[in-house]
Amino acid sequence: MRPFRGAEPLLPAALAVLVALSAACGSRLPEGDFTSPPPAATPGAPPIRVGVITSATSPVGGEAFTGPRDGALAYFAALNASGGLDGRRVEPLTCDDGGSGAGNHTCVTELVEQRRVFALVATTALDYAAAPRVSRAGVPDVGGQPIGPAYDTHPHLYGIHGSSAPRTGGRPGWNGVLYGGTEVYRYFRRTHGARTAAVVSYNQPSSAAYARLVTRGLRAEGYRVVTEQVDFALPNFRAVAADLRVQRPDLVLDALDGHGNARLCEAMDAVGAVPTAKVTHVQNWDSTVPDQYRKSPRCRNALWATGSSRNHDDASHPAVRAFRAAMDTHARGVTTRSQWQVEGWAAAMWFTDAARSCLAGPGGLTRACVERFLTRREPYTARGLLLPVRFEHLDRPPRTRRACLSVARWRDGRGWVTQGDMNRNCATVPQLGYRP
Template sequence: MQQLTRRARLAAAVLLLLVGCGTRLPAKDFAAPTGPPAGGGNTASDTGVTAGQIKVGIITSLTSPLGAEVLSGPRYGALAFFQALNAAGGLHGRTVQVVTCDDGGSGIGNQTCVHQLIDHDQVFALTAGSSLDYAGASYVSGKAVPDVGGQPIGTQYDRWPHLFEIYGNNAPRDGRSVGWDGTLYQTTEVYRFFKQRLNADRAAVVAYNQAESLSYAHQIEQGLAAEGYHVLTRTVDLALPAFQAVATALSADHTQLLFDAMDTRGNTALCQALDTAGVKLAAKVTNVQNWTQTVARDYQSAPGCRAVLWATSSSRNYADTQYPAVQAFRSAMQRYYPDRQPVMSAWELEGWAAAQWLTDAMASCGGALTRACVERFMDRDQPYDAHGLLIPTDFVRQPRPSGPTRACLDVARWQDSTPAGGPGWVTQVPDMDTNCFEVPQLPYQP
């Protein structure tokens, strides 16, 4: 059930932000069949499908109040995947045409994009969505359009059928309520990992005096307490945060781990205060949304805090090119979007994984591609890992969670000088698929 923990942390992290070279990728880099179909000709088998083409949509809050970079990663990762797929011959003799739409980060804009892609452009499916307000989700579901691999920023992926988030989901998703009758569950593998890895038992959580921030901070505090930590909580004013006082409190409490419910601006200012006060942490822990190559720039004024910055996720480190799927992703990004290397993010890799997931689902249908066939693939009881990019997950409906569950995670640490050369994220576990713990499932209301 760890999927819902990922969603909770991601949703809160995003909401808080409100206040050239390379080689052509060969067909072997794609497990889904490429080239012409094995037998017979293709047909116009469903909406958005012709004998030679499949039309797919991507909705992104590209020009949202958060800025162009915050939610754009999945879009670029998916676009690179489909460009590489088409260069390798397409899927069963069909190329993929991608239609993108920027919803501007508003609910009205999202509904406009949904109607544009479904009613006007008549796309076969959606993929790699990253919308600040997915207000059009009920319409997507009502039209039975598969939405594969979207980022679960809100609770729509916990409610509606036909929507398949990037981390999997075992809730009923019957359209009547979010999760299990309005309740979601978080797991505690992140806190267990640091307790065992760093021998830590004292943690702090810093939040703004703002509803979403306080709610997320309470979830972190609940998880830490379940793992036996001593927890110090501090709240700062959103407009005039007194981070010097927070640094003093953390020093006096001998804090080892620092978690937060703040945006990047708040994090960097807090880290500067910690460095100024000489506070030494074992780890400053962040999440997948902040797993980016911009850390060196964002934390340039706080080198001490930057040196203990850790991140957790349910996907592979984009720096680990010894894995073929990661190498394929990086090669395609270098070929099609070379200017994005300095702003590389985990979300771009997850966008690639989303496109891979949809492509594998479509490949399972052969030449007779239909939405119903894609959803049968998505709903199967075989966990999916996007060729090793994701911790295996599925969409099998499960009863209300009770008792412990097995939850896994990937972990990396920022280093100004990596073995590969230059700054970047260095993986801290042998394999995310085996870095697993038996942990409790804690209920909360979103």
């Protein structure tokens, strides 16, 4: 569970030392299967090169972070198949940084300095150690997943969720403090009458710290909070589930890895301790639920996910249909469908829309022009796939903010079912500070 929208990206980093994160599992092909040359756009027109850096292999397990890459590559493949960007192919160059700072520097050296990509798109790096180098080079990084604080620190970096921080390249946020809202908790309290929440974590520093952050947000919204902790080496989820049956929380949230989530659900099913909502985070908002939670049907059907992008299972929306069709056609072998794929697709669209606006103007395609598009006053929604994204530079953090939320619930036989209009699941909530 991600306590504050502003804190959401920190979850993978907080759990990096835990067992393999299973948020994005499923069959995948090597990166080369995405890069077969599409039909030529305009003969002789030079391609527009963009870099896609991904921690495809990392300490948290292979393929945990590949969703944004898969979505972005599918978008560019579909774009090129339809004639490219105003007649020019977009050539995505991928690099796996291995989830390490050293590997991240190697990728930036290869893509930015050697291959001289025009921009980075949909960066998903466990340790974005080379972010200062990208910023100094003036290379726009469009729609990256803010796993750490880099996108709230450096200019020229534009995370998929937007930012209001000064971003001067010094300390993250406002003097080292980031802020986020409590809209997730407000939603369940207001819409479902939730009053009691349980937070489950490991007795491991990163997990425990994250659980404290969740607890703080819940208490700010008036919840009675029950905290549960399991031993990381020998977790006794059955004991936690037994206590949850006694405490009877409306919500169960966690600071666990994917494997721990599945085991917790099994234990809850076994003792009959299934709450109104078992709230998971956006990384687990994917199509692997039937397999991951196959031993816990009641808990499985109590799974809820929240985020900032339109439900990837909502085929009633034309932009989602376009995403799914392109994934089926151009991402052969990627059998999982996930929310992070949608956000990678949206990041590629965002870059393309920015570049197209520049090609239509008198100055042509320049990095400065792309950044003017990214920082314009009009929020960006990627044809309705994203909640409005905006970049602004506020000298002081806001005390409150109107925030909206995309919500879905798992239902066997139906998949992830959208709960309300994400542009109307909104509330004015407090902004609470935390240090990344």
